[in-house]
Amino acid sequence: METALLIILPILTAGLTIASFFIARAAEIRKKGKDDGALQADIRCIKDLLLEMRKEQERINATLTEHFERIIRNEESTKAAHKRLDELTNKKP
16 A cells, blocks of 8 residues: 555656646736737727827817918018008108
């Protein structure tokens, strides 16, 4: 009986050690996959936010361009009005 235990016990210990190794390895792989999935979701969220920011920046640039054009037109109109005023004041004796 003792001889059987001396043979079976190391074999059983080795089998349990190998099983524990594979179980821990599988759990580690699942955890790594879960972490990778979370990282990819975060990257996707950042990408979406950057795209939104780029679109907003384009809208702001379009608005600024429109404002610059309006300012230029107003300056030209003001210049023409001053020229007409100068002509009117110079005509009067």
